[in-house]
Amino acid sequence: MSASDRPLLSNARSDRVREVSALGRRSARARSGRFLVEGPQAVRELLRYAGGHTRALYVTAEAGRRHAEILDAAREAEVPTWMCTDEVLSAMADTGSPQGVLAVAEQVDVPLDQALDAVGPRDFAVVLTHVRDPGNAGTVLRGASAFGAAAVLLSAASVDVHHPKVVRSTVGALFHLPVSVGTPVQELLEACRARGIRLLAADGAGEVPLPDADLGGPHAWVLGNEAWGMPADVLAACDVGVSIPIERAESLNLAMAATVCLHASAAASTPGP
Known part of the structure; x- marks a missing residue:
């Protein structure tokens, strides 16, 4: 059944709207195994890279006219699609000013072993330990995709x-590469070491400046908490601490530091002439 064959969703208090809206809460996501994907770019990437995870698409009339290619992609993937009023979409969305396109998808994380399988001899990955800020985590994921990281691993404490x-914040990058979640930090680091993946702690007090760091072979950038950095036991479990030389600033925020490190790894992994 196409969107045109379904009745327009116009009741912002309906059970369906309440069920979708509830996915903004972690408890509802954990119970259902589903989550919200908001905005045309994120939904476009969901359909392109993880279409099989898409369970429903909701679009306003104006957004449908502006982003007809999203409706076409949903139709091709046989994703159930509903047209809805602005009021209904606003009631379902987590943002205050939604862009008229919202999808419900099955969660996309993968087991740790599967994510590590993606890290080849010339690849690099990202490990987030105790990263709590959603915007930072999303921006790191976006950078990981942009610079060609093989996987992103988030600890149980993140x-x-x-x-x-x-x-x-990922703007669709969440669907571009394997993402594993929920493994305790030390177990996660040990799994990387068992695969021969060197652990580079991005640390302001790191003994090796980034320009001098050995970025050859499989490695992972280990990033700590935004406020209190990296615990001593995590630093001790890494192979080396790497610092970013900076001027006229005390430090870089997590997402910015990650971007600099990932760019360096991408440059090092590019074959020479």
Whole structure:
């Protein structure tokens, strides 16, 4: 059944609207195994890279006219699609000013072993330990995709990767590469070491400046908490601490530091002439 064959969703208090809206809460996501994907770009990437995870699409009339290719992609993927009023979409969305396109998807994280399988001899990954800010986590994921990281691994102590703000901050990058969540930090680091993946702690007090760091072979950037950095036991479990030389600033925020490190790894992994 196409969107045109379904009745327009116009009751912002309906059971369906309440069920979708509830996915903004972690408890509802954990119970259902589903999450919200908001905005045309994120939904476009969901359909392109993880279409099989898409369970429903909701679009306003104006957004449908502006983003007809999204409706076409949903139709091709046989995703159930409903047209809805602006009021209904606003009631379902997590943002105050939604862009008229919203999808419900099955959660996309994968087991740790599967994510590590993606890290080849010339690849690099990202490990987030105790990262709690959704915007930071999402921005790191976006950078990981942009610079060609093989996988992103979030420890059990980190933010829920399916949090609406994380998903929005990735702008669809969440669907571009394997993401594993929920493994205790030390177990996660040990799993990397067992695969021969060197652990580079991005640390302001790191003994090796980034320009001098050995970025050859499989490695992972280990990033700590935004406020209190990296615990001593995590630093001790890493192979080396790497610092970013900076001027006229005391430090870089997490997402900015991650971007600099990932760019360096991408440059090092590019074959020479």
